[in-house]
Amino acid sequence: MTQLPIDEIMPELAMKLRSHAGAVLVAAPGAGKTTRVPLALREELWLAGRRILMLEPRRLAARAAARYMAAALGEAVGETVGYRVKSDARVGPRTQIEVITEGVLTRMLQTDPGLDGVGLIIFDEFHERSLHADLGLALSLQVQSLFREDLRILVMSATLDAAPVAALMGGAPVIVSEGRAFPVETRYMPKPVEGRLEPNVVSLILRALAEETGDVLVFLPGAGEIHRVESLLRESGLPSGMAVRPLHGSLPQEVQDAAIQPEPTGLRKVVLATSIAETSLTVQGVRVVIDSGLMRVPRFSPRTGMTRLETIAVSRASADQRRGRAGRLEPGVCYRMWTQQEDSGLAAHHAPEIREADLTSLALELAAWGVDDPAELSWLDAPPSSALEHAWELLQQLGALDRDRRITAHGRELAAMGLHPRLGHMIRKAQERGRADLACELAVLLGERDILRGATRDADLRLRIEMLRSVAANGEARVTDYPEVQVDVAACRRIWAEARLLKQTWDTGAAQREGEQSDLGGIGALLADAFPDRIGQRRGSGKYLLRNGRGAVFAADQPLAYASYVVAAELDDQGTDSRIMLAARIEESELEEACADQFVEESAVWWDKSSRSVRARRRTRLGALVIKETATGEADPQQVTEALLNGIAEEGLEMLPWTRHARQLQERMMFMRGLDDSWPDVSDEALGRTLEDWLAPHVYGCKNATDLSRLSLASVLEQMLSWEQRRELDEYAPTHIVVPSGSRVPIDYGNPESPVLAVRLQELFGWKETPRIGRGRVPLTLHLLSPAQRPVQVTKDLASFWKQTYFEVKKDLKGRYPKHYWPDDPLQAIPTNRTRPRSQ
Structure with missing residues (x-):
C-alpha cells in the first residue's frame, strides 16, 4: 500500500484515542485521512469489536470512500467496509466500518440513543459545518456525557479552526498532519470577468486544454451552469479524444462514478462539477483546475419563512480546497476566474449552515430527542x-x-x-x-x-x-x-x-390498497398539507396573497396565474412579492376540506383606507386570507371606535380637523410642559400613542372622516387641562401680546423652547426690554421686521439692540424706506404701525 502523509501521525492519533474520549485531526488535502484513519483504528483494543461510523457530508463521497477502503482490503463493499446513505445501504454482519451520510447518524441516534455496538464516530470534512454535522456532534456529545463514556468521537478536517472544536469536546487533543501536496501554479485573470459566466468558462477551458496536459476539473455553482457549459463545449468543437463529464448530486450514481474514475487509455476529460468535488473525492487524472469562484448555498429567511438558493463568492478556504485538487497526484495548475486584487477580498470561511x-x-x-431548550x-x-x-x-x-x-x-x-x-x-x-x-x-x-x-x-x-x-x-x-x-x-x-x-x-402495505386513486386530481390539496403557510389567494395580474401574509407573483403569463387559489411549493424570496417557481391549483372546495379545522369565523370591524370609514363585515378567514365576507348589521360601537382610532393611528394625526387655533393651543401647551413636566405631553408622537386616552371619548359614535371633521380639536385638547392649568396657560403662554404701537401681535409657539414675536421694528419704539412669558422665565425671540414685513434682525436682547445695532439697521432702512419714520433716539420715539406717527 502506498505510503501517505497521514500514516506518519497514526501512532500518535491511536495513542491519544486510547487515553481520551475524543480528538481533533487536522490534515491537509491529500493526506489520506478519509480512507486510512478508519482502517488503521479498526483493530484498536478499546473498540472491543464494536463498529466505526464515519460521517461524510455527501452520498457520492460516502460511496467512494467505502469502495476505496474495501478495495484496499481486497474485498467487496458490504464486507468489512460498508456504507449507508439515503435509499441505499451496503452493509453486512461482518461490517466493522460504516461510511454514512450525516442524516443517517441522526436516525440511528433517535432509534438507539446508546448506539449499541458502536465504539467510534468519525466526523469527516467537519469544516463544511453542515446542519446535520452540527446536530450529530451535539447529540453524540450528550450521549457520550450521559451514558456512553466509552464512546470515542473523532472530528477530522482539512481547513478547520481546531481550537473551538477541541474546547467543545472538553479539551480534546489536536493532532496535525501536514499532508502532501504537489505544487500548484495559480493563474489569475488580468481583469474582472464581464458578461455571462458560461461563455467565459468555455473560453478558459479551451485555453487550458491547449496550454496544459492532463484532465481538467471545472468548479461551477450549480447544475444549470454545468448543463449550459456542457452544451456550449460540445458546440465549440472539442478536440478529438475528449470526454465531458458532469458531476453534481442529482445525477444517477453511474454518471457520478464515471466522472471520478479514470477514462480509458488515451482519453482526456473535462469534469464539470459543483462544490461536491471540493473535498473527500479524488477525481482521477486531474492536474488542471478551473475555478469559477462561485458556489450556491441555501439561505433561509425567518422574515418570510422561505429558503432560497443564493449564488455567492467562494471563501478563502473553499478556493484553497479547490486549487488543491490540481496537486493531488502531480504538479498542477489552477486558473481562477477572478483577479489577484479580487482575491484579497475573499472571506476566510462561510457562515455555518445552522446560522442560515x-x-x-x-x-x-x-x-424527538426530548430537548425543550437547545441550550441543553x-x-x-x-x-x-x-x-x-x-x-x-x-x-x-x-x-x-x-x-x-x-x-x-x-x-x-x-x-x-x-x-x-x-x-x-x-x-x-x-x-x-x-x-x-x-x-x-x-x-x-x-x-x-x-x-x-x-x-x-x-x-x-x-x-x-x-x-x-x-x-x-x-x-x-x-x-x-x-x-x-x-x-x-x-x-x-x-x-x-x-x-x-x-x-x-x-406506505403501510406497499401494494396499492383499495380506493387508491391514480388520477392527478388533488395535487393542490396535497401541497396544502405540506405548505399550509403558502396557500395563495389571487389578487389580480398574476399576484397572490399568501396565508402567511406575504405576497407572491407568477413570473410570466400562464394558465395557473388565473386560478383563484394556488399552493406555492417553491418561491424565490426576492423583492416585495416572491416569484412563484412551482405551484398547483387548489379549488375552494378542496381548501375547505383540507383546512376545515383551520378556518376562523369572525366579525371584523376595521378602518377602510380607501373609503376613509369604518367597515363591519362577517368573515371566514384562513390566516391572512379572507375566504368569505358578508356585510353585517350595526357593529358594536366600542369596536367601531377602536377601528376608527386604528385608522387615525395608521394614517396619522393629519386626518384630524386641525385648525390654526388648535395647533397654536397644542404648541402653547407644549411650551408650558417645557417649564413644568406635570403638564400633559401633547406632541404629535405622544398623541398618536395615547389616542385611546384623550380622543376616544370624543369620537364615540363617529364612523368616518366626515364625522371627524365636525370635531372641535381645540376643545378636546383643552379638556386635558385642569382649571388651574387653563388659567396659567392664558397668563403665562398668551396667544398675543400688545406692543407699544397698540397692535395685538400673535406669538408663534412653533418652537416651544423659543417662542417668536414677529413685529415691525417701528412698533417697538420706546420698549426698553425684551418682553418675557412663562412666569417671566422665557424671553421672546424678536423677529424685527422692515415696513415690508421682512426680517432685519433677530434678537432676545432688545436693550442691547437699541444701543449697538439699531443705528446700523436704521441707516439701511432709511435708504430703502425714506418716507418712513426713523428717529435718532428709539427709546424716546413714538411707536407707530403707520408710515409715520399721527403727530407728524
Whole structure:
C-alpha cells in the first residue's frame, strides 16, 4: 500500500484515542485521512469489536470512500467496509466500518440513543459545518456525557479552526498532519470577468486544454451552469479524444462514478462539477483546475419563512480546497476566474449552515430527542432563535408539536421518516385519502432539480407529474404545449424509482390498497398539507396573497396565474412579492376540506383606507386570507371606535380637523410642559400613542372622516387641562401680546423652547426690554421686521439692540424706506404701525 502523509501521525492519533474520549485531526488535502484513519483504528483494543461510523457530508463521497477502503482490503463493499446513505445501504454482519451520510447518524441516534455496538464516530470534512454535522456532534456529545463514556468521537478536517472544536469536546487533543501536496501554479485573470459566466468558462477551458496536459476539473455553482457549459463545449468543437463529464448530486450514481474514475487509455476529460468535488473525492487524472469562484448555498429567511438558493463568492478556504485538487497526484495548475486584487477580498470561511438554514427538521429532531431548550446541548454555533421560532410555529401547524412544543405521536412518525416534516406530513395525510402514490411522487420531485428545461416559466406541478408518469409508462415525454421545452428523461426515471421506494418504505402495505386513486386530481390539496403557510389567494395580474401574509407573483403569463387559489411549493424570496417557481391549483372546495379545522369565523370591524370609514363585515378567514365576507348589521360601537382610532393611528394625526387655533393651543401647551413636566405631553408622537386616552371619548359614535371633521380639536385638547392649568396657560403662554404701537401681535409657539414675536421694528419704539412669558422665565425671540414685513434682525436682547445695532439697521432702512419714520433716539420715539406717527 502506498505510503501517505497521514500514516506518519497514526501512532500518535491511536495513542491519544486510547487515553481520551475524543480528538481533533487536522490534515491537509491529500493526506489520506478519509480512507486510512478508519482502517488503521479498526483493530484498536478499546473498540472491543464494536463498529466505526464515519460521517461524510455527501452520498457520492460516502460511496467512494467505502469502495476505496474495501478495495484496499481486497474485498467487496458490504464486507468489512460498508456504507449507508439515503435509499441505499451496503452493509453486512461482518461490517466493522460504516461510511454514512450525516442524516443517517441522526436516525440511528433517535432509534438507539446508546448506539449499541458502536465504539467510534468519525466526523469527516467537519469544516463544511453542515446542519446535520452540527446536530450529530451535539447529540453524540450528550450521549457520550450521559451514558456512553466509552464512546470515542473523532472530528477530522482539512481547513478547520481546531481550537473551538477541541474546547467543545472538553479539551480534546489536536493532532496535525501536514499532508502532501504537489505544487500548484495559480493563474489569475488580468481583469474582472464581464458578461455571462458560461461563455467565459468555455473560453478558459479551451485555453487550458491547449496550454496544459492532463484532465481538467471545472468548479461551477450549480447544475444549470454545468448543463449550459456542457452544451456550449460540445458546440465549440472539442478536440478529438475528449470526454465531458458532469458531476453534481442529482445525477444517477453511474454518471457520478464515471466522472471520478479514470477514462480509458488515451482519453482526456473535462469534469464539470459543483462544490461536491471540493473535498473527500479524488477525481482521477486531474492536474488542471478551473475555478469559477462561485458556489450556491441555501439561505433561509425567518422574515418570510422561505429558503432560497443564493449564488455567492467562494471563501478563502473553499478556493484553497479547490486549487488543491490540481496537486493531488502531480504538479498542477489552477486558473481562477477572478483577479489577484479580487482575491484579497475573499472571506476566510462561510457562515455555518445552522446560522442560515431552515431549522424545521432540526427543531423536530430536538423535540424527538426530548430537548425543550437547545441550550441543553453543546453547540459550536447555537441555532438562531428567530429561525427556531418559525420552525416551532410550522411544526405546531403540522400537528408535530403540541401547544407546549412537546412532540406528538404524529411528530414522532414524521421524525422517523427522515424527510422534511412538510413532506412527511403530506405523505401521511395522503395515505388517509388514498393518494400515497401521488404524494410520494411530489415529495421526491420537490427535492430534486426541475425536470423541465427550456424557455417556459410555467410553474404548474401538474405538468411535471404528467411528464414523470409519461416517462415511466412510455420511456419518453413530449410537452406538446411548449415545444421548446425539454424533459430531463434520466431525472424522471430516477425520481420515479425513488418515489416507488419511498412508497414501499412509508406506505403501510406497499401494494396499492383499495380506493387508491391514480388520477392527478388533488395535487393542490396535497401541497396544502405540506405548505399550509403558502396557500395563495389571487389578487389580480398574476399576484397572490399568501396565508402567511406575504405576497407572491407568477413570473410570466400562464394558465395557473388565473386560478383563484394556488399552493406555492417553491418561491424565490426576492423583492416585495416572491416569484412563484412551482405551484398547483387548489379549488375552494378542496381548501375547505383540507383546512376545515383551520378556518376562523369572525366579525371584523376595521378602518377602510380607501373609503376613509369604518367597515363591519362577517368573515371566514384562513390566516391572512379572507375566504368569505358578508356585510353585517350595526357593529358594536366600542369596536367601531377602536377601528376608527386604528385608522387615525395608521394614517396619522393629519386626518384630524386641525385648525390654526388648535395647533397654536397644542404648541402653547407644549411650551408650558417645557417649564413644568406635570403638564400633559401633547406632541404629535405622544398623541398618536395615547389616542385611546384623550380622543376616544370624543369620537364615540363617529364612523368616518366626515364625522371627524365636525370635531372641535381645540376643545378636546383643552379638556386635558385642569382649571388651574387653563388659567396659567392664558397668563403665562398668551396667544398675543400688545406692543407699544397698540397692535395685538400673535406669538408663534412653533418652537416651544423659543417662542417668536414677529413685529415691525417701528412698533417697538420706546420698549426698553425684551418682553418675557412663562412666569417671566422665557424671553421672546424678536423677529424685527422692515415696513415690508421682512426680517432685519433677530434678537432676545432688545436693550442691547437699541444701543449697538439699531443705528446700523436704521441707516439701511432709511435708504430703502425714506418716507418712513426713523428717529435718532428709539427709546424716546413714538411707536407707530403707520408710515409715520399721527403727530407728524
